[in-house]
Amino acid sequence: MLRFISRHKNLFIYLAAYFFAVSITLRYIFVYLNDDSLPQVAGLLAAFLLVLVVQTLLRDRSQLYTHLILVIETGILVVLALLPLRLDFYSTLSVTLALQAVYAFSGKTAFRWIGCLALVVAVLLLYGQGWSRGLPLVVSNTVAVFMVGAFVVLIRRTEAAHRESRRLLSELERAHRQLQIYTAQAEELAVVKDRNRLARDLHDSVSQTIFSMRLTADAVRVLQQRDPSQVSPQLDKLQELSQSALDKMRTMLHELRPSVVAEHGLIPALRHNVTLMERQHGFKVTLDILGTPRLTEEEAEQIYHVIEEALNNVLKHAGTDRANVSVRSENNRMTVKVSDNGKGFSRAAIDKEKNLGLAGMRERLESVGGSLVIESTPGEGTCITMEITSAGKST
Amino acid sequence: MKKIKVLIVDDQESVRQSLKTILQLEDDLEVVGEAKDGVEAVEKTKMLEPDVVLMDMRMTRADGLSAARGIREHSESVGVVMITMHHSDIAREQALEAGVDTFVEKGIAMEDLVEAIRRVYGKRGQDGNG
Secondary structure, rough: OOOHHHHHHHHHHHHHHHHHHHHHHHHHHHHHOOOHHHHHHHHHHHHHHHHHHHHHOOOOOOHHHHHHHHHHHHHHHHHOOOOOOOOOOHHHHHHHHHHHHHHOOOOOHHHHHHHHHHHHHHHHHHHHHHHHHHHHHHHHHHHHHHHHHHHHHHHHHHHHHHHHHHHHHHHHHHHHHHHHHHHHHHHHHHHHHHHHHHHHHHHHHHHHHHHHHHHHHHHHHHHHHHOOOHHHHHHHHHHHHHHHHHHHHHHHHHHHHHOOHHHHHHHHHHHHHHHHHHHHHEEEEEEEOOOOOOOOOOHHHHHHHHHHHHHHHHHHHOOOOOEEEEEEEOOOOEEEEEOOOOOOOOHHHHHHHHHHHHHHHHHHHHOOOOOOEEEEOOOOEEEEEEEEEEEOOOO | OEEEEEEEEOOOOHHHHHHHHHHHHHOOEEEEEEEHHHHHHHHHHHOOOOOOEEEOOOOOOHHHHHHHHHHHHHOOOOOOEEEEOOOOOHHHHHHHHHOEEEEEEEEOHOOOOOOOOHHHHHHHHHHHHO
């Protein structure tokens, strides 16, 4: 209901204003039906309604018109209050005026008008009805006009906030789309760069050497007939060139080979890394695996590098020769804890994540939708917890 | 008999050596010098005045195209044979505009390479004389 009112608030404000004005008009006419003053009263109320219609039509014009119209309407209200019968329900018209003010002006100006209206009506009620009867009416009228004003302002602000959040959401969606385009472009660029580098490397190393081999083989063929004594040095050269081509090819293939994670899977790659660390540094890592990880290749690759970085940190900074890696996998959710009982580090050091490469680890994980929590106490070791949810194939 | 003076330009020493070995087997060819990049190629062309420059297209410092332009600014009579791994139509047009006389692909038979040098020398010699 509130949403409906908010969407059609202008219509509701005017309907309410007209409703109050028309109902008061009818009531006056019924009261003055057999009175000589009926033409005067009807004229005043007709003028009030006419001015209200004029304001409806001029609502987008200068605010000066609205001030003028509100002054005229307030004047009519004063005249109605001073009629001989000294009725009190003219005060309800102040609600119409409050609605007009709050619709036409910003919050401050509208509430200044509402304050003035409440004051004028209070004076008229106290004058016309006396203290005992007038005071409760003053209170109820004042509360009514301020509540109406506050309600309309509230709706307007809610709607503005809603509009702003829709705008922000649309901007966010646009930024997200742009980011996706940039990411795709960056990936394409990386592929093109890689391909160009590969072509360049192939040209500058292997193909040049093979070209030399071809020329040398041609030379051998001619020398066999013309000067056989020169054949042997050319064959030595050919052997040298072919060895060089093989070496260059081997280096390139080494650079191009798939990563250990892509080739063997996350857990075997971890086991291999742990074995290497123990063999090379005497660093003992206990692997505790439960469940089978179901991650995409990219996720497995990133989490492998983060675990590797965390273990390197323990090796370099923790002052211990032991660490524990626990991997828990359930469906597509995986939790990894890398813990040690080393010297730990303080909160300040965690805040300076950069120094320990922790920010990079976090970024890697976040790039595949994972998260990372670091807990460390000086003297009591460190525990890094990584969590990732994925719907990937088993690696 | 007047020998055709050839300048070999390639950034890989092994390629320069192999080309030199091949060309020296021909009685009518004489390798007068070597250059390892385009800048050196222009300098040595001015200095050694070869009849034909046998040059790789891709080199690390100043490639074959810019070297061909530099050579052409200095001389109209010197022939330029460009060696490439493979060449596209665009590369061919650029090379012809730069003053290259002909292309040979890496992997070409020795006889064809030598024949290309002789042909370019003949053409440039006639143009130069004419």
